[in-house]
Amino acid sequence: MGWLDLWRKDRTEPSQAVPVPLFFTNTLSGKKEPFVPLKPGQVLLYSCGPTVYSRAHVGNLRAYVFADTLARTLEGAGYHVRRVINITDVGHLVADGDEGEDKMTVAARAEGLKPEAIADRYAKQFIEDLRDLDIHTEEILFPRATGYIREQIALGETLEQKGFAYRTPDGLYYDTSRFPGYGKLGNFSAARLRDGARVAIADGKRNPTDFALWRIAKPGDLQQWDSPWGRGNPGWHIECSAMIRALLGQQIDIHTGGEDHIQIHHNNEIAQSEAASGRTFVRYWMHNAFLTMNQNKISKSLQNDVYLSDIVEKGLHPLSLRYFFLQAHYRTPLSFSWDALSAAEGALERLWRNAEEVAVESAKNEAPSEARERFLAAMRDDLSTPQALGILWDALRSEEYAPEEKWGLLMDAEKHLGLRLLAPPVAASLPASELPAPVREALERREAARTARDFRTADALREQIENRGYRVEDSPSGPVLTKKP
Ligand code: AMP
Ligand code: ZN
Numbered sequence: 001m002g003w004l005d006l007w008r009k010d011r012t013e014p015s016q017a018v019p020v021p022l023f024f025t026n027t028l029s030g031k032k033e034p035f036v037p038l039k040p041g042q043v044l045l046y047s048c049g050p051t052v053y054s055r056a057h058v059g060n061l062r063a064y065v066f067a068d069t070l071a072r073t074l075e076g077a078g079y080h081v082r083r084v085i086n087i088t089d090v091g092h093l094v095a096d097g098d099e100g101e102d103k104m105t106v107a108a109r110a111e112g113l114k115p116e117a118i119a120d121r122y123a124k125q126f127i128e129d130l131r132d133l134d135i136h137t138e139e140i141l142f143p144r145a146t147g148y149i150r151e152q153i154a155l156g157e158t159l160e161q162k163g164f165a166y167r168t169p170d171g172l173y174y175d176t177s178r179f180p181g182y183g184k185l186g187n188f189s190a191a192r193l194r195d196g197a198r199v200a201i202a203d204g205k206r207n208p209t210d211f212a213l214w215r216i217a218k219p220g221d222l223q224q225w226d227s228p229w230g231r232g233n234p235g236w237h238i239e240c241s242a243m244i245r246a247l248l249g250q251q252i253d254i255h256t257g258g259e260d261h262i263q264i265h266h267n268n269e270i271a272q273s274e275a276a277s278g279r280t281f282v283r284y285w286m287h288n289a290f291l292t293m294n295q296n297k298i299s300k301s302l303q304n305d306v307y308l309s310d311i312v313e314k315g316l317h318p319l320s321l322r323y324f325f326l327q328a329h330y331r332t333p334l335s336f337s338w339d340a341l342s343a344a345e346g347a348l349e350r351l352w353r354n355a356e357e358v359a360v361e362s363a364k365n366e367a368p369s370e371a372r373e374r375f376l377a378a379m380r381d382d383l384s385t386p387q388a389l390g391i392l393w394d395a396l397r398s399e400e401y402a403p404e405e406k407w408g409l410l411m412d413a414e415k416h417l418g419l420r421l422l423a424p425p426v427a428a429s430l431p432a433s434e435l436p437a438p439v440r441e442a443l444e445r446r447e448a449a450r451t452a453r454d455f456r457t458a459d460a461l462r463e464q465i466e467n468r469g470y471r472v473e474d475s476p477s478g479p480v481l482t483k484k485p
Contacts, residue, residue: 024382037253042080045254062291063257091239104223179271240265254286288330355410356424
């Protein structure tokens with residue numbers, strides 16, 4: 001049995017006895033709807049992945065933190081979630097339409113490498129970024145478009161046989177006029193799409209909204225395969241339809257992506273998949289709003305692109321980006337600034353310190369509470385992360401909740417938000433040699449008092465340390481001393 005079979009097997013057993021109510025905004029209806037899975041206890045979830053011609057910027061990362069928060073919320077409600085994020089390593093053209101060169105070819109030429117080497121480098125970096133954002137990448141499949149050429153060709157053949165595709169001198173095109181309701185996602189009617197189409201009609205194209213399923217290779221194309229339509233490469237949209245079909249099936253529960261993909265990419269995925277199968281392709285389409293900077297979208301071409309590595313280089317924790325995203329609802333546009341990110345880091349560090357205190361006070365025993373119920377209800381109501389964070393903060397500050405209740409809430413918060421609340425990455429402690437003798441001595445006595453469970457003495461000693469301008473925090477690996485700002 002291969003790893004793929006194991007992954008499938010592990011994740012197909014339903015675990016849920018009674019379904020927990022969940023509500024998500026579905027781009028298909030434009031409304032918030034109760035979530036009902038295709039199969040009890042299981043969710044098939046696909047997210048459009050990055051084009052690996054360069055690194056993923058913080059705007060792209062917003063899309064994956066959103067999808068991860070969704071997956072965590074589904075898991076928190078008892079579902080097995082089978083997740084796929086594709087890696088686009090062929091087919092995405094520079095102009096986003098059917099014109100221009102392939103982004104991978106352009107990058108390969110610029111860097112003097114083969115497209116596969118470029119794809120390897122940036123796919124690896126992408127997955128590392130996700131890991132730094134506390135996304136459990138080992139639970140996600142990351143198929144590459146070049147690994148599914150046969151499946152893409154087979155889908156093209158099916159569409160041609162069913163009369164949804166036609167040949168042109170350029171390759172194979174999808175005939176959007178043959179698909180009733182083309183543009184239904186986000187209510188882009190065919191007429192509006194036609195009016196808005198910026199792409200000139202290529203040779204032999206029947207309708208402006210028609211798109212390439214296969215393109216005959218052009219001179220200089222570095223990636224080419226044989227096909228019934230000639231040697232060439234797949235169009236961009238067909239990879240998602242083909243990989244979803246191959247890895248998750250003809251119908252899936254949820255498909256996510258940034259809102260920029262609704263109009264064309266996702267309407268094209270629907271047209272391909274539904275024409276081929278005759279069935280509803282995706283039950284719930286969910287889209288995140290954009291991350292912007294100074295009212296502009298974040299993009300390489302505007303040269304305002306920021307990467308996770310820039311954040312780390314500035315001495316900020318990568319999870320401060322996750323916290324920053326969670327402060328806004330995924331459907332609300334969010335503006336990036338370094339000040340806002342630093343503020344998010346400050347808040348996250350305070351949260352970690354609170355969490356550590358609760359860990360000590362509760363001895364990591366959990367209890368149910370009404371705050372916990374409200375937290376879960378907020379997350380299950382279309383991933384209302386700003387409300388959920390508010391509930392978490394209020395409860396942690398409140399004296400009305402016992403430490404065990406707070407610890408229980410933190411357990412749910414960690415499960416749903418993924419901020420390493422249960423074992424925070426603490427700031428490095430100052431070495432003992434750098435501490436004034438009275439502070440060092442007080443610290444040693446405080447440790448002895450804590451070991452003897454004499455918390456009153458330990459607290460008095462903490463105060464002494466703080467009065468001398470230091471802060472002491474308890475972490476699972478011992479006390480952490482830092483200078484007060
Ligand atoms: P791409 O590589 O362009 O296909 O983008 C990968 C994912 O990031 C897609 O789901 C996009 O919709 C999403 N995305 C791109 N730019 C942004 C942005 N500035 N804010 C939020 N999501 C974005
Ligand atoms: Zn896609």
